[in-house]
């Protein structure tokens with residue numbers, strides 16, 4: 001199992017801007033890490049630098065504490081599977097998978113055996129004689145995976161491994177990646193711009209915007225404790241209420257809220273909560289109720305397992321503030337568009353963000 005550490009890693013393709021800027025990360029060995037972020041944020045660039053396919057402009061990359069900057073790609077023990085999996089079209093599936101071993105001068109019998117093992121691992125046993133054009137997209141992706149794994153890498157780097165697949169194949173590939181990780185115990189880093197994918201598949205997520213790391217940690221933190229407004233928005237938070245923090249209280253245009261202890265200093269903050277962590281009641285709150293907002297229902301969508309609510313604070317004048325809540329699906333029998341209701345925010349479900357958006 002390989003521990004990958006990035007130290008102040010930067011990449012500039014030109015003088016004007018950084019593709020990756022001062023990235024410092026310690027990735028857990030034998031785990032699955034997602035590099036997540038919107039298009040152009042530097043994910044592929046980072047992966048290529050780890051693989052040894054692109055030299056960094058500054059910083060260091062270490063495998064198990066040893067710098068690998070001077071180690072050529074083919075000796076790093078890291079294999080990268082590209083966004084558009086490129087199989088050699090004129091070779092059979094078996095020859096594609098065995099290619100890396102043949103290059104290393106392995107005996108035919110060994111190659112045949114390892115190729116069969118790898119094809120079994122990616123659930124394509126007996127596909128040796130097929131040609132790439134006779135494969136479906138999902139099968140070709142799995143052959144590319146088998147070809148990468150056949151050389152027994154210490155590190156598997158996957159660039160958008162699921163992006164060209166339909167929902168069903170995605171699920172299958174996800175399971176496969178998990179199985180491979182468990183069967184071979186290797187460290188896997190995969191790139192995605194899809195936050196749901198990162199959450200389902202990764203043990204830890206590194207979220208990048210414009211080449212800079214904004215948050216690193218296990219998936220649940222990105223929902224429960226986003227580092228800043230941008231992270232919160234990327235993970236679908238739409239409840240953002242400006243306020244002023246003083247100790248464990250925050251005063252806002254919607255009233256005062258009791259909050260859990262926050263590491264942020266007193267002063268301007270953004271108060272946020274998940275739609276599913278607030279409680280919506282069709283009744284008026286008792287006069288002394290704390291942490292409640294009187295709201296007006298502007299929209300309501302029944303989604304089978306739950307109902308989604310769009311709300312605005314009742315009696316609050318411009319600027320308009322939209323709030324979102326999720327409730328038991330049956331609340332729709334008691335409450336509808338145009339009604340007023342009460343939204344209760346438990347202090348422990350409120351999270352505070354720095355007030356101004358990070359650059």
Ligand SMILES: Nc1ncnc2c1ncn2[C@@H]1O[C@H](COP(=O)(O)OP(=O)(O)OP(=O)(O)O)[C@@H](O)[C@H]1O
Pocket residue numbers: 013014019037038039040041042043044045046193
């Ligand atoms: N060879 C290159 N020369 C100049 N600029 C480049 C080069 N490759 C990438 N870039 C720029 O570097 C930035 C990061 O690119 P990168 O390919 O790492 O993004 P990405 O996060 O993988 O995006 P996507 O999700 O679209 O694949 C982008 O602004 C891109 O235009």
Ligand SMILES: [Mg+2]
Pocket residue numbers: 043044045083159
């Ligand atoms: Mg990319």
